[in-house]
Amino acid sequence: MDKIVIKGGNPLNGTIPVSGSKNACLPLMTAALLTDQPVTLTNVPNLADMNTMGELLNSLGATVERDADTHRMTLRAERIRTPLAHYDIVRKMRASILVLGPMLARDGAGTVSLPGGCAIGARPVDLHLKGLEAMGAVLDLRDGYVHASVPRSLNGGRLRGVSFRFPVVSVGATENLLMAATLAKGTTRLVNAAQEPEITDLADCLISMGAQIEGAGTSTIEIQGVDALSGTEHAVIADRIELGSFMIAPAITGGDVTITGGKMFLVETLAEALRAADILVEETNAGIRVTRNNGSIKPVSFTTEPFPGFATDLQAQMMALMTIADGVSVIDENIFENRFMHAPELTRMGADIAVDGGRATVTGVSGLRGAPVMATDLRASISLLLAGLAAEGETSVSRVYHLDRGYERVEDKLRACGANIERIKDDA
Ligand code: UD1
Numbered sequence: 001m002d003k004i005v006i007k008g009g010n011p012l013n014g015t016i017p018v019s020g021s022k023n024a025c026l027p028l029m030t031a032a033l034l035t036d037q038p039v040t041l042t043n044v045p046n047l048a049d050m051n052t053m054g055e056l057l058n059s060l061g062a063t064v065e066r067d068a069d070t071h072r073m074t075l076r077a078e079r080i081r082t083p084l085a086h087y088d089i090v091r092k093m094r095a096s097i098l099v100l101g102p103m104l105a106r107d108g109a110g111t112v113s114l115p116g117g118c119a120i121g122a123r124p125v126d127l128h129l130k131g132l133e134a135m136g137a138v139l140d141l142r143d144g145y146v147h148a149s150v151p152r153s154l155n156g157g158r159l160r161g162v163s164f165r166f167p168v169v170s171v172g173a174t175e176n177l178l179m180a181a182t183l184a185k186g187t188t189r190l191v192n193a194a195q196e197p198e199i200t201d202l203a204d205c206l207i208s209m210g211a212q213i214e215g216a217g218t219s220t221i222e223i224q225g226v227d228a229l230s231g232t233e234h235a236v237i238a239d240r241i242e243l244g245s246f247m248i249a250p251a252i253t254g255g256d257v258t259i260t261g262g263k264m265f266l267v268e269t270l271a272e273a274l275r276a277a278d279i280l281v282e283e284t285n286a287g288i289r290v291t292r293n294n295g296s297i298k299p300v301s302f303t304t305e306p307f308p309g310f311a312t313d314l315q316a317q318m319m320a321l322m323t324i325a326d327g328v329s330v331i332d333e334n335i336f337e338n339r340f341m342h343a344p345e346l347t348r349m350g351a352d353i354a355v356d357g358g359r360a361t362v363t364g365v366s367g368l369r370g371a372p373v374m375a376t377d378l379r380a381s382i383s384l385l386l387a388g389l390a391a392e393g394e395t396s397v398s399r400v401y402h403l404d405r406g407y408e409r410v411e412d413k414l415r416a417c418g419a420n421i422e423r424i425k426d427d428a
Contacts, residue, residue, distance in 0.1 A: 020236035027279035032075035037231030101180035108157035161186030240266035316383035323351035
């Protein structure tokens with residue numbers, strides 16, 4: 001397995017381009033199942049998850065043409081030949097559940113393996129299922145699979161529009177129901193819906209395919225079902241989590257970096273937190289500029305929340321920064337249980353972190369020391385990289401396949417700004 005080795009201590013200076021959003025691209029790819037016409041996506045990131053989703057769509061009968069150099073992808077689902085998302089793919093990527101809403105909406109049938117637990121918590125899919133059930137789907141959970149169908153007696157096998165209130169905000173369930181509702185008969189109201197920019201991006205794409213959607217980006221989304229959707233071409237929005245991770249890089253090492261291709265509205269809450277830590281953050285014509293001139297970092301306490309609150313996907317990175325702040329910060333993780341697995345790894349590098357349930361208390365230390373550490377999930381892995389950039393001596397991060405799920409050419413991007421970082425290939 002590959003490792004990333006960093007010799008810490010270099011300040012970062014320069015520009016880093018941000019890629020298209022992985023979390024926006026995944027549902028956009030599944031939206032192609034809603035039409036028999038081609039859907040072309042541009043600004044597609046070159047990431048392992050895009051390959052996995054491509055493989056899944058292929059297995060259902062869609063074709064996926066991809067040009068990594070131009071970041072273009074064309075998906076064609078003339079028909080859904082095999083409406084079955086197999087366990088072998090679903091276990092690799094939980095977002096596979098996002099094919100269920102489109103399959104039910106298009107053909108009134110679909111079978112998807114239940115994803116099971118994952119490293120950062122139980123992450124159930126009950127809300128996806130409850131919502132689809134409310135729209136008239138009949139579900140049968142057996143052999144680790146959910147077998148879903150719409151009875152012929154219901155609008156000839158077509159989902160119905162409903163008013164559905166999410167008991168907790170869920171990005172994935174909002175996406176699944178939004179897609180399902182586009183082809184349902186009647187009007188669907190999604191209440192307490194997720195407001196993440198990825199939802200707005202998906203809605204924009206669906207609208208360009210002919211869907212009738214109002215309110216995406218607010219907590220109530222209204223969808224008037226239509227009979228059919230057409231193909232489209234759509235540019236994937238910038239990855240706000242990659243953007244935020246790179247904003248934290250010059251904050252932790254010192255230096256002056258502009259991250260190009262992203263917009264401030266995507267990372268407003270993080271920018272506020274960084275400013276509270278005494279880091280300079282500004283939006284320029286080129287992108288987001290972050291500067292720290294070796295001043296001390298003030299401690300900042302924060303709580304993860306659905307958008308526009310502090311993103312859980314940036315919690316680990318901000319914790320890495322807080323390990324060298326001048327005082328104590330308290331971090332409350334409100335979205336996922338068990339999402340502090342980076343804490344013991346950061347502790348191996350000299351950080352002082354006490355975890356109690358969903359709360360981590362971080363007492364800043366004067367500096368981190370390099371150490372061999374292990375990535376446990378996607379966002380934990382980038383936090384260890386960031387810590388390694390600031391640490392004295394050498395840090396080697398193993399299990400970087402987690403990192404490769406969400407960050408395109410991360411070591412190249414950081415090296416271009418002066419980081420001493422390399423990937424050691426393990427061909428064994
Ligand atoms: C998405 C993102 C992920 C991010 C998360 C929260 C993608 C591919 N992934 O994940 O990077 O960390 O949003 O911003 O976009 N829940 C239930 N039942 C459900 C669904 C969710 O109880 O049926 C709970 C989850 O366990 C969690 C909370 O709701 O506690 C939020 O999860 P959700 O927003 O659904 O996350 P994902 O869509 O899986």
